[in-house]
Amino acid sequence: MTSSNDREILRRRGEQMLADTIGELAGRSRNVYTALLMAGRQRWRLLLHRTQPAPAGRCDALLIGQGGVLALNVVDELPGEAEVRRLRAHAEQLFTGVVIGPNRNEFVRETVELVFVLPPGRSAGVDGRFVVCTDTTVHQLAGRRSVMPARLGGELAEHTARRNSDYRPIPQLVPEPEPVEVAGLLEVESLHTDHLAGALAKPFPTWTAFLDPAQNALVSRNYNGPARIVGPAGTGKTVLALHRMAHRARRSTGPLLFTTLVKNLPPCQESAFARLLPDAAGRATFTNLHSWAQEFLSGRGIRRVMELPRTETAFNLAWMHVGRPGPLVAIESDRRYWREEIDRVIKGRGLPATEAGFDEYAAVDRRGRRVGLRTSQRRHVWALYEEYESIRSERQCFDGNDIISAALDALRTEPLDRPYAMVVVDEVQDMTVQSVRLVHALTGGEPNSLLFVGDRQQQIYAGGWRFADAGINIVGRSERLTRNYRNRRAILKLAASLPGARPVEDAETHEPQAIDLTDSVLPDGYAEHWVCTRAEVGDQVRSQLDRIVAEGISLSDTAIITITNAEAEYLLGLLRRWGLPAQHLVDYRCAEQDTGVKVGTVYRAKGLDFRAVIHPCTEPAPPTTEAERERYELTMRQQFVAVTRARDYVWLGIVRD
Ligand SMILES: Nc1ncnc2c1ncn2[C@@H]1O[C@H](COP(=O)(O)OP(=O)(O)OP(=O)(O)O)[C@@H](O)[C@H]1O
DSSP: OOOHHHHHHHHHHHHHHHHHHHOOOOHHHHHHHHHHHHHHTTTEEEEEESSSSOOTTSOSEEEEETTEEEEEEEOSSOOOHHHHHHHHHHHHHTTTTOBOSGGGOEEOGGGOEEEEEEOTTOOOOOOSSSEEEETTTGGGGGGOOOSSOHHHHHHHHHHHHHHOTTEEEEOOSSOOOOOOSOOOSGGGGGOOSSSOOTTSOOOOOGGGTEEOHHHHTTSSOOOSSOEEEEOSTTSSHHHHHHHHHHHHHHTOOSOEEEEESSSSHHHHHHHHHHHHOGGGGGGEEEEEHHHHHHHHHHHTTOOOOBOHHHHHHHHHHHIIIIITTSTHHHHOOOHHHHHHIIIIIIGGGTOOSSHHHHHHHHHOOOTTOOSOOOHHHHHHHHHHHHHHHHHHHHHTOBOHHHHHHHHHHHHHHSOOSSOBSEEEEOSGGGSOHHHHHHHHHHBOSOTTOEEEEEOGGGOOSSOOOOGGGGTOOOTTOEEEOOOBOSSOHHHHHHHHHSGGGSOEEOTTTOOEEOOOGGGBOSOOOEEEEEEEOGGGHHHHHHHHHHHHHHTTOOGGGEEEEESSHHHHHHHHHHHHHTTOOEEEGGGOOSOTTOOSEEEEEHHHHTTOOEEEEEEEEEOOOOOOSHHHHHHHHHHHHHHHHHHTTEEEEEEEEEEOO
């Protein structure tokens, strides 16, 4: 504990250091900097511009440490837009091309936060574009959440002082202790276990402040229309999208939306974004698109609730009335194939159950669907669709497509009063054409306001489309990342050998998309590929869990990923019987309190990563029809997605009976 006498001694020492380095300072500046020296002591370095206050367009001080880089300005009033722009541009300029991160990654200059320190008692609306505090609250800056390891914060400060003679470092009030944390990714190469980094603590998520040059170059690239980031699993597409969203948040005042298809991914990305830009977190909504649409419709007085079990019943009835007794069974007897046709090809494109709707369907390019259909055969599908729609309307129940289309209609009738400054759409490969139209309608068409992120190789829903189908042009605005930051080499090698890793063609550019082993960043890892019977699955899972714990990986960092819900329920039951902590992936929100093994289907694991993954996968019988081949390929892609969720350890159990 520090007594008031100790504090006074520290304060005087701080003032003396300031005077020795910069000369006598005016009262307010001296107090602000002394407060920061005292609060930041070991975690931050303070650099002051050699003239105080600094000339126009230059920041007065730089505070550099674990919490990032803060460009400080001690002011009486908030400056105008133009001066804010100049200050930001210069502060970012100071950090251009700084290569000190792990794997020779670059510091992301766009993460430099502008801070304005106002006189005591003054308040200003905060919207996340910059940070505002007062002389009396400035010390709280030192409590900001860490975005880089202490060692890198120190190196960045030294590098900045060496490079810019205008900014002079003030000695630390208390010398920094030797850092103890595992700072960089490459340090894991010094591992002594034969295959696995299990004994290591989780490495610091350095992506918050350092990116590889390919990612870094795209954080602030200007796009005059909708843009897209593609790349194989684990190449940091989402990380880059979050940085772009933070960048946009600092330069706009409108709301921001991060959306995708599944429910549990957005809360995870929300906490990642809050690390990047805590002060703008309130402006950004993270939610799945169906929830967004339902809430939006209810705001417009339109009640639409998605009820999947009731719509499933409606479809089953339609199948009994029209499908099973009709000619479709001879083309393909699995009713799921026809449900997907209606969901993904017909309703997913917003085709109404009218004659004009049929004309469009007759001409549609049914991308990704293996069973070819002549016009006369499409007539039979259409009859099933009409029956489904008639039963569904009569019962007043709505499927996911109804919600999306209703929201799109409402927006077309009356656009948003305040369009989103930016919408990020993750896992876009699994969306429908209507969903893509919907997110497009949420932005006012401003440059840099719409970003799609996806990877065709990870598509696990049937069908396919091109952006042109939704009336969107991304030509010249599609970027590709290739370095894998998630999977250790052994895992990447196993993933690349799976049938689901077969290269797929990018529908936009016609280029092949596939993971490439040469692009792996993380060495080592453990990957086991095992064939067992259904009866052996429980024992196998148990022994893998024991092994994971023995390797030093926490059960909370472990996921059991299944293909079906029934398998997930079965394994959850087993874990509970063994007295092991477990949680359904459906409820996982990447929160501190989410403890225990996560168990769920690939649909729920998309976009996430875990240190260890156990994936029991029942091998489908070799396909004999085109529909079976399509389903087989989707299952194999699910297997591929499950394996690529693992960072350090993966066990793939091929279940054969
Ligand atoms: N430059 C980087 N340095 C360190 N770690 C990184 C970097 N970029 C991404 N990562 C980490 O790599 C992992 C994968 O990143 P991310 O989820 O953004 O990849 P993705 O391409 O969206 O993956 P997927 O398509 O498989 O969902 C995450 O754990 C992320 O924190």
